[in-house]
Amino acid sequence: MLRLAGKERKVQVFPDQFPALFDVPLASGGRAGALLFPQVDADAAPDVIDGARTLGAADFMSGATEDRYPDVFELAQVVDGGGRESVRMEVASRLAALPHHAVRLSHDIPAGAALLGKVADTAS
Incomplete structure (x- = not known):
């Protein structure tokens, strides 16, 4: 995130850019x-x-x-990049069976990382 003249600008990073930008290999599954x-x-x-x-x-x-x-120029003409609704519902039903955690984070990165570490330890 960049701050310029009091405005926040978010940087868009695509997964295929992670190895080059952050020296992080891509996972083949999870x-x-x-x-x-x-x-x-x-x-x-x-x-x-x-x-x-x-x-x-x-x-x-x-x-x-x-x-x-x-679609500012209205050229997409009803393209749904999210796949079929039946597949999305199947994914949602499988994910719903997992534990859910709601967390509040702040700009304190070390404290947020510690909290997320604790939550991850309880989830595994």
């Missing part, structure tokens, strides 16, 4: 152990919070256009 629903509050201490958040349609990148690129 296994989910829990779902994490983070919130950011710059003035609060990082902590596990009460929350009954579950997966919803907004958690999937689907719709007439991708979330990354708004």
Whole structure:
């Protein structure tokens, strides 16, 4: 994230750029152990919070256009990059069986990392 003249600018990084930019190899697979629903509050201490958040349609990148690129010229013409709804619902049902954790993070990176480490230890 960059701050220029009081404005925050987010940098968009695609997975295939991770090896070159961060010297991090790409994984060929993975296994989910829990779902994490983070919130950011710059003035609060990082902590596990009460929350009954579950997966919803907004958690999937689907719709007439991708979330990354708004269709400002209306050229996409109803392309749904999120796959079939039946597949999304199958994924959602499998993920719903995992433990859910709601956390509050702040701009205190070391404290947030420590909290996430604790949550990861309890999930495995």
